[in-house]
Amino acid sequence: MKYKFSLPLLAIFTIAACAPSGTISAETNSASCDTQKKLEQSEAGLSQEIICIKNSKGKMHIFTTEMAKTSAEQAKGLMFRTELPADRAMLFPFNKPRMASFWMKNTVIPLDIIFVKSDGIIQNIAENTVPYDETPVLASAPVTAVLEIQGGLSAKLGIKAGDKIHASSFTPTAAPAK
Template identity: 40%
Template sequence: FAQTSVMRLPADADPLIIETRAGEKTFSIEIADEPHERQRGLMFRQSMAADRGMLFIFPTESRQGFWMQNTPLPLDLLFIGADGVIRAIARGVPFSTASISPDVQSQFVLELPAGTAQKSGIEIGNRLRHPRIGAPAGK
């Protein structure tokens, strides 16, 4: 039987900071670093505060692929290299099964409420700071 419940992970104790040209933007994040957490992500989530997000952590850098199946919340997806630098930004359309897979290598993907990147001045080339970014996998 299909799961239709919302997965809620605890907010990480450390904020995620994005260094933009307009200054630092701070987000409280949930971390999805286990395969089942990355698979479920923000499915079935109806809303998310503007200063919240979900950081997906993968074991290694590669071309990551996402979709929006069972996700009613429109999202910005930030594809981030192992060095913490944003390499691509994509828009997630609610319930779409189209692949979101920019032609970049990334180890992290940050999902934020749609429009957050533009409103906050977040751009490709900005750097993210968080203890898990730049740390060995699994730490």
């Protein structure tokens, strides 16, 4: 059986076929950033939470985030994984602020490593870190968490130092008085 398409209808199908099948991350307002939503464990057995980043233009980006809470989970991180979807992340929360240092040993994919201060503000970002590189990637000041997302995604989404992280288990505290 042959199908006959009109030119406008064919154009619509062509555009739909070329459009990305999913969004990089949902953009929404802060009222609909549900960091309290309960999620099941990840395939790696880690607890998961919703984390949102509000960029300087007011756009909210939502990530389903694996929580690397224990020292063993933090030591393994995203090592040996061959992909990290654009709407996924991993958070490394710390008990108290510290000078964080990460490396890419045994990490197959490039990552953006986002260093987060105690008030939830992004301190600095190491963009597109190089797979397998053992050179330390450092926070520029003490931080209470590190968030890893797909390499190059922070630039694509306009996420920069000074933007705010919203999460339920990583509850930002007021910055210490000087």
